[in-house]
Amino acid sequence: MNPLPRAHLWNRLDTDGTDLALFDDHADRLLARGVVTAADPQPHTCGYELATAAGFATSRLTVTVEGAGWWRQVRMERGVDGWRVTTSEQGSGLTTDLPGIEEPDRLYDALDVDLEATPLTNTLPIRRLGLLDAAPGTEHTITVAWMRVPSLQVMPAEQTYTAIAPGVVRYSFGRFTADLIVDADGFVTHYPGYARRTDGRH
Numbered sequence: 001m002n003p004l005p006r007a008h009l010w011n012r013l014d015t016d017g018t019d020l021a022l023f024d025d026h027a028d029r030l031l032a033r034g035v036v037t038a039a040d041p042q043p044h045t046c047g048y049e050l051a052t053a054a055g056f057a058t059s060r061l062t063v064t065v066e067g068a069g070w071w072r073q074v075r076m077e078r079g080v081d082g083w084r085v086t087t088s089e090q091g092s093g094l095t096t097d098l099p100g101i102e103e104p105d106r107l108y109d110a111l112d113v114d115l116e117a118t119p120l121t122n123t124l125p126i127r128r129l130g131l132l133d134a135a136p137g138t139e140h141t142i143t144v145a146w147m148r149v150p151s152l153q154v155m156p157a158e159q160t161y162t163a164i165a166p167g168v169v170r171y172s173f174g175r176f177t178a179d180l181i182v183d184a185d186g187f188v189t190h191y192p193g194y195a196r197r198t199d200g201r202h
Contacts, residue, residue: 007023010119013194014040015039017038020035021033022034029056042094046063046150050120056125057078072087072088086100094150112124120187120188126186129142131169141160
């Protein structure tokens with residue numbers, strides 16, 4: 001395993017917890033590994049490994065969550081025929097929602113993943129859609145593979161990203177809307193009500 005040259009650390013605002021992402025975003029690709037800790041709905045960790053193809057479209061994602069007496073893992077890989085999703089788990093007492101998705105074909109249109117535990121994955125559509133340099137009002141509605149945490153349930157979700165001003169991108173999902181403050185590389189520094197970056201590189 002090669003060391004990754006950059007890191008961002010977020011403090012969670014919705015619960016006690018942190019998110020440390022190590023990454024390399026050379027050229028037009030991103031490779032990242034991260035560890036999330038969170039107190040709710042019960043204390044757990046969430047480790048993730050993410051890689052994109054050229055243009056920041058996700059190519060693979062592996063997520064493992066673990067709490068007292070249980071763990072779950074979901075692996076996702078996107079190929080020319082769509083997404084392949086595999087799951088494994090041990091223990092019980094977390095949730096009745098099954099990890100993964102029964103019909104991966106429902107994710108066919110998704111080029112991005114949205115891992116609920118980290119603002120890192122918001123960077124993918126922001127960079128892929130060119131929103132850092134877009135005129136205010138530029139809007140894109142996309143289908144993403146949304147992964148809930150800690151259940152690791154996966155489902156297609158329609159999300160909208162809108163350029164508002166330099167360093168501000170509006171994220172909308174259903175009735176939820178948040179104006180994300182991002183740095184010059186498209187990484188979130190403040191996600192209102194959810195996370196704030198604390199690594200001093202704002």
